[in-house]
Amino acid sequence: MAAKAGNWQSYKRVLLPPVRDLHRLSVYGDYGALRKALARYSPKEVTEIVKASGLKGRGGAGFPTGLKWSFMPPVDPDVPRFLCCNGDESEPGTYKDRQLMEFNPHQIFEGILISNYAISAKACYLYIRGEFADWITLMEEELDKAYAANFVGENIMGSGFSADIILHKGAGAYICGEETSLMESLEGKRAYPRIKPPFPAQSGIWGYPTTINNADTLACVPPIIAHGAEWFAAIGAPDHPGPLLYGISGHVNRPGVYEYPSGMLITDLLEVAHGMRADKKLKAVVPGGASVPVLRADMIDGVTMDANSLRAAGSMLGTAGLLFLDEDTDMVSFLRRVTRFYHHESCGQCTPCRDGTGWMENLVTRIDEGQGNTRDLDLLLDLCDQMEGRTVCALADAAAWPVRNTIKRFRADFEAKCRKAIWATETKAA
């Protein structure tokens, strides 16, 4: 089956351009896309262009970006409205935003400013994961430069449009990446996700209309404005177009972030990463960050990196952070690490997630240590039912999916580690 990515070998990068281009203020000719947007388009037109480009959110949920912008209420001069850029990248196996911040910060800024213009917001909060301390320093320095060059701030490049970018250091929790809890955190509160509705477009930061986009999503906006919606829509898979940053990790020879069109064959990406380490066989792939369902090696034939293809294969695109696991991998240990993560990162607001994630870790740990019973597997699946879809945010879902699917797809591995009999013969019932 042909890759939807087309002729990806000759693809020219737009998000993480070649190093020789990096030392310019912006690879798009000094905020040329922003200049173009301000000079040629009304805010509504910018939104329409982004809608036409088919850009979908890169943060994991894949919601159409232009559509999200159009949810903002009509402009009321008395009501502030905000853009929020989510740079709290913390999904395990995902490190694309960090690369963007490191190598191409101005494209994020430019994307933010164009989006600010599109939704008529005067300010954008750029929330960066607190652990990215060095990157925050870098972004601060680069932002100062942009301010000095009047690309940000009052009356940008004489256009009459003003917008500020406020950098905010994250509070060091996975949950802060959830859009509503990010806003709580930004407001100085404990990062507990909010109940929806109301959605951020009605009540976001400080209760005002807010649009929140991933940093990677916003970095896609300048090329769309510069080259047009058709150009963007023609890149990669038609239903999920544009460049994707594939964060490849695991047992491969060359892990790293690779920019290619969407819709790449998973097998091609493995080739891009120079194959499995020590020529081991592939056992499993987690295609989009730790929370998406794992795929067995025999399930990835012809599967491309776009939402529809992955859904058909039984997984999700997520953040496009691929984790390749080789034949020596103990899937129980792998799942133990994943459940440990979600147990550690559950914010503790909702009962099913707070108590369920810990219980899951207990059970998987017990199996991993050889003390588990096969009935524990059924209990784990039952727990997934008890958690999924019953909490305020999707963290419980994200914790339940890997458990459900790893057990489902590698049940033999789990059963092999369980005790052979439920009741050990030497412990006779008293």
Place this chain on the structure above:
Amino acid sequence: MPSVTIDGRKYEFEGHPRLLQFCLDHGIEVPHFCYHPSMSVPANCRQCLVDIGAPVRSRATGELERTEDGEPVIRYFPKLQTSCSHTLADGQVVHTSRSSDKVARAQQDNLELMLINHPLDCPICDQAGMCPLQIQAYKYGPEGSRFEFRKTHKPKKVKLGPHVVLDAERCINCTRCTRFTDEISRSHQLTIIDRGVKNYPLTPPGLVFDDPYSMNVIDLCPVGALTSADFRFQARIWEMSSTPSIITASAKGSNCYYWVRDNLILRVTPRPNPEVNDFWLPDEDRLAYRCFNEDRPGGPEIREDGARQGATWEAACARAAELLSAAGLRSVFLASALATVEDNYLLMALARMTGGTVAGYLPHIAPGHGDGWLRTDERAPNGEGCRRLGLGPADVDALNEQIAKGEYDVLYVLEDDPVAAGLSELGAVSVILHYHNTTNRTLSLADVALPAATAAETIGTFVNVDGRAQRVVPAKAIRGAHRTLMMHMGLSRADRHGTPFDRWHNESHLINCKPSWELLPAVAGAMGHRMDYPGPRQIMDEVSSTVPAFGGATHKAMGLAGVKLPEV
């Protein structure tokens, strides 16, 4: 009118009610923990999940889509919804655990998860017996637990402030306490610390939970995590009876329950009344109950040969009558903002009979103490009631002077302490004193000391600063009057949680005192005057019909919620 179908039954509604509150208002029980009607809705306990469907409207016409039978097509939400956060809309269909196995299972699952890290130390927990977690776990929870691991351990005894002690393991993180300090008392002294299963409420570093309303979080806590430093481990819930009454430590008259075991009040909790205190009580009101238990008198006394000696009630009243008769017009009566309207009314009647003077009541004002909410500058429960009877604050200096000049022979004090109020020149007069506590500084000067029933032992009316007349009923029994008779028999078991094991009417800690509405007629009778009232109810009937400022304030009308008196 818009309507909603809940468990197959149709209900009409107005406005935009929240589903959970609507259910509770209509007697449909939905288990819940974090929801509280006075606070924001975080929907974090996930216990009140229900299945909700909405009628489908055609996109083209906006008309309701209908099945072949003409019934609207209902489309259910893909996930179960928390009823606390759901706003009702016309035509919606709701299934609670009574009509949906899916909902029943979800609620059961949630309770199983809630209990896995809960210590289940109900046998020693203060909350057991009236614990929402315990009750709802029995009713909606699973039969047992499948959890076979070590529970999370957290601090068992954290003193958050002077009055509140936290047992973090019991906490189910409903955030009611933190929302109370953020939204109601606004002291912002509590926050949730740590993350996930390790989290529990705590004060920020360096802060002490000394909010004047801190103890409300104890009532709000749906488990036994927040306990009262004062009441902790004192009694089991089912050993006590709770009597609905009002607070008499302030002029606000906040509604409360008195919890009694062995005729001792062990704790005071708020009783919801939206017209007065909503759901809340200040800490000082809760902790003022000690005066009902401690330093109580042993019985009536009269002065013989310079020393007070025990006497019978008849002898004491006869001595009081003797002193009053001898004094004739040269007697002065002090009313009291600490006594009921009925007692003050009878005191005024007695003064009229003897021809004595009523000098007003002793004011109990602490300027600056009030906070515009439930704490008041006036530290007595019935100042407004006295004023409405036509009594003014007594001029202590003028009275001192008059007594020093020898204008009076007898000072008759109703349930107050004039010496503490500055009335120092009492050497020349005979003092007849109705008193509550032996700490009363006038007691040593009294010629006739009549122990009076306190607000927790009598029946009567108090008027709060906002002109609301409210009734107290006896929460505990005394030796001098029969509680059950006072309550007119029929009301005798007003305790909500009464069981065959409760300790209402035993002989422990019975105080030998009488309500002033029995003492004053007895004194009048000994003087040969008739003051015939069967009880406070009839006195109040007379007051409400003869004193315009008390119009409508009969005991029947006051009930448990009180009545607003006419403006004066």
